[in-house]
Amino acid sequence: MSQQFDLVVIGGGPGGYEAAIRAAQLGFKVACIEKRKLNGKPSLGGTCLNVGCIPSKALLDSSHRYEATVHELDEHGITTGEVSFDLEKILARKDKVVEQLTGGVAQLLKGNGIEWLQGSGRLLAGKKVEFTPFEGEVQTLEPKYVILATGSVPVNIQVAPIDEDLIVDSTGALSFPEVPKRLGVIGAGVIGLELGSVWRRLGSEVVVFEALDSFLPMADKALAKEYQKILKKQGLDIRLNAKVAGTEVNGREVTLKYSEAGVEKSQAFDKVIVCVGRKPYTESLLSEDSGIKVTDRGFVEVNDQCLTSVEGVYAIGDLVRGPMLAHKAMEEGVMAVERIHGHAAQINYDTIISVIYTHPEVAWVGLTEEQAAEKGHTVKTGQFPFAVNGRALAAGESAGFVKFVADEKTDRLLGMHVIGPAASDIVHQGMIALEFVSSVEDLQLMTFGHPTYSEVVHEAALSVDGRAIHAIQRKRKK
Numbered sequence: 001m002s003q004q005f006d007l008v009v010i011g012g013g014p015g016g017y018e019a020a021i022r023a024a025q026l027g028f029k030v031a032c033i034e035k036r037k038l039n040g041k042p043s044l045g046g047t048c049l050n051v052g053c054i055p056s057k058a059l060l061d062s063s064h065r066y067e068a069t070v071h072e073l074d075e076h077g078i079t080t081g082e083v084s085f086d087l088e089k090i091l092a093r094k095d096k097v098v099e100q101l102t103g104g105v106a107q108l109l110k111g112n113g114i115e116w117l118q119g120s121g122r123l124l125a126g127k128k129v130e131f132t133p134f135e136g137e138v139q140t141l142e143p144k145y146v147i148l149a150t151g152s153v154p155v156n157i158q159v160a161p162i163d164e165d166l167i168v169d170s171t172g173a174l175s176f177p178e179v180p181k182r183l184g185v186i187g188a189g190v191i192g193l194e195l196g197s198v199w200r201r202l203g204s205e206v207v208v209f210e211a212l213d214s215f216l217p218m219a220d221k222a223l224a225k226e227y228q229k230i231l232k233k234q235g236l237d238i239r240l241n242a243k244v245a246g247t248e249v250n251g252r253e254v255t256l257k258y259s260e261a262g263v264e265k266s267q268a269f270d271k272v273i274v275c276v277g278r279k280p281y282t283e284s285l286l287s288e289d290s291g292i293k294v295t296d297r298g299f300v301e302v303n304d305q306c307l308t309s310v311e312g313v314y315a316i317g318d319l320v321r322g323p324m325l326a327h328k329a330m331e332e333g334v335m336a337v338e339r340i341h342g343h344a345a346q347i348n349y350d351t352i353i354s355v356i357y358t359h360p361e362v363a364w365v366g367l368t369e370e371q372a373a374e375k376g377h378t379v380k381t382g383q384f385p386f387a388v389n390g391r392a393l394a395a396g397e398s399a400g401f402v403k404f405v406a407d408e409k410t411d412r413l414l415g416m417h418v419i420g421p422a423a424s425d426i427v428h429q430g431m432i433a434l435e436f437v438s439s440v441e442d443l444q445l446m447t448f449g450h451p452t453y454s455e456v457v458h459e460a461a462l463s464v465d466g467r468a469i470h471a472i473q474r475k476r477k478k
C-alpha cells in the first residue's frame with residue numbers, strides 16, 4: 001500500500017472506532033480495518049451497534065411500550081381498544097436504528113479523514129499489519145502504532161450446539177421471525193435477562209436455566225434479591241442450580257435435558273437461546289511470531305494503560321481483561337491513543353458502571369456491601385425505596401430502591417446500587433461521586449430537585465445516618 005499510516009486500528013467496534021477518531025483529532029494519519037458485513041454490506045460499529053447494545057435496546061424499548069400499553073394505561077384512566085403488535089415492524093424498526101447508527105460511524109470516520117479498510121487485519125512480527133481486503137490483493141502495512149480491538153464472540157457449549165434455527169445465540173435471538181410460544185434461555189446473565197424479558201413481554205413463556213445456585217452473584221445481594229422477586233412476578237421463570245445436560249431437536253421442537261438441584265428433568269421449547277458468556281476474539285489476528293502474549297483464557301495481555309507485550313501495540317475492549325462493556329472499550333480506545341500521544345491518560349476501573357436494561361432497570365457502580373466487607377471496610381449502608389417518592393408514584397414507577405455502601409470510619413462512599421426507574425441514568429450520580437471521592441455527607445448536604453427520581457438518591461444518602469425524612473428512622477444521627 002502506498003499510504004503510510006501512523007496508526008492502524010484492527011476492529012471497528014466502539015473501542016476501535018472511538019480510538020480512530022480520537023487519533024485523527026490529535027493529527028494522526030489513521031486506518032481502521034473492519035471485516036464485519038451486515039446483510040451483505042460492510043458495516044462498522046462492531047458487536048455493540050450491529051448485534052449487541054443497540055438492537056437489544058431497540059427491542060427492549062418496543063416490547064416495553066407494548067407491555068405498558070396493555071397493562072399500565074388503564075391505571076392512568078386511558079382506555080384503548082384491542083392492542084396488538086406487528087413483529088415484522090418491530091424488527092424492521094430495530095434494523096433501521098442499527099443502519100442509522102452504523103452509517104453514522106462510517107460518516108464520522110470519513111469526516112475525520114480516517115481510511116476504513118474493508119477486510120481482515122492480522123498482526124505480524126515487527127508491528128506490521130497484513131490487510132486482506134474483501135476484494136483485491138493482500139497488503140502489508142507498516143504503521144508506527146497498532147491498536148488491536150477485535151472484540152469478543154459468544155461462548156458455545158457442547159450440550160446445546162447453535163444451529164441458527166431452533167438453538168441460537170444472542171444474535172439469532174434479536175431476529176426471531178415469530179414469537180416463540182415456549183422459550184428456553186441458558187444463562188441468567190445480562191443477555192439472558194434482557195432478551196428473555198423482550199420475548200416474555202411479547203408473549204413467550206420463558207424459562208431461564210442458570211447453572212449457579214445464586215442469582216446474579218456479581219450484584220449487591222439486597223439488589224439481586226429484590227430483582228429476582230420482581231422478575232418472577234413478571235413471569236420470568238428463573239431456575240437456579242439448573243445444569244443443562246443436553247438438547248435434542250425433534251422436528252420444530254427442542255427438548256432440553258437438565259438437572260435441577262441434582263434431579264434429572266427435561267422440557268420442550270420452540271426456541272432456545274444460549275447466552276453463557278462471551279470470549280475474546282483472536283481468530284486469525286496474530287501471526288505466531290507477532291510477539292503478543294495471550295492469557296490462558298484467550299485475552300490479549302495488557303498493562304493498566306492497555307499496552308501489550310510489544311512496544312507500540314495496544315489492545316482494548318472485550319479483547320482484554322475487565323468487564324465486556326461498550327463504554328469500557330470506548331474509554332480504553334481513547335486512553336490508548338492519548339498514551340501514544342504522550343498524555344498521562346488513565347481509566348479509573350473502579351467507577352465503571354454496570355446496567356441491566358430490563359424494567360425496572362438495574363444499575364450499580366463501585367463495591368457491593370459484601371465486597372466492601374471482604375476488602376476490610378467497616379461498612380455502613382443506607383437504602384431508600386422509590387415507593388414513597390412523589391415522582392415515582394405519579395409515574396406509576398414505584399418498584400425498587402437506591403442503596404449506598406460506605407465506610408463507617410471515613411464516611412467515604414464505596415458503592416451505589418439502584419433498581420428502579422431510570423436506574424441507568426441515576427447511577428451516574430454515584431459514578432461522579434465515587435470519581436470525586438465523595439463522602440456520604442457530601443451527598444447529604446446537596447439540594448436535589450423536587451419532584452425527581454433523584455430525590456431517592458438524597459434520601460438513601462441521608463438514611464446511611466438514619467436521617468431520611470420520608471421514612472421512620474430507627475437509628476438516628478443527631
Ligand code: FAD
Nearest residue numbers: 011013015035046047048052053121151317318324325326
Ligand atoms: P466489538 O464491538 O466486538 O468490535 C470488534 C470488531 O472487530 C467486530 O466488528 C469484528 O468484526 C472486528 N474484527 C474482529 N477481528 C477482526 C480482524 N481480524 N480484522 C478486522 N476486523 C476484525 N455493552 C454495554 O456496555 N451495554 C449494553 O447494553 C450491551 N448490550 C449488549 C447486548 C448484546 C446482545 C451483546 C452481545 C453485547 C452487549 N454489550 C453491551 C457488550 C458490547 O457489545 C461489547 O462490550 C462491545 O461491543 C465491545 O467493543 P469492542 O470494540 O471491544 O469489540
Ligand code: NAD
Nearest residue numbers: 187188189190191192209210211275276277278324355356
Ligand atoms: P454473563 O456472563 O453476563 O452471564 C452468563 C450466565 O450464564 C452466568 O450467570 C453463568 O453462570 C451462566 N452459565 C454459564 N454456563 C452455563 C451453563 N452451561 N448452563 C447454565 N448457565 C450457565 O454473559 P452473557 O449474558 O452471555 O453476556 C455476555 C457479555 O455481554 C457480558 O459480559 C456482558 O457484560 C455483556 N452484555 C452487557 C449488557 C449490558 O451492559 N446491559 C447487555 C448484554 C451483554
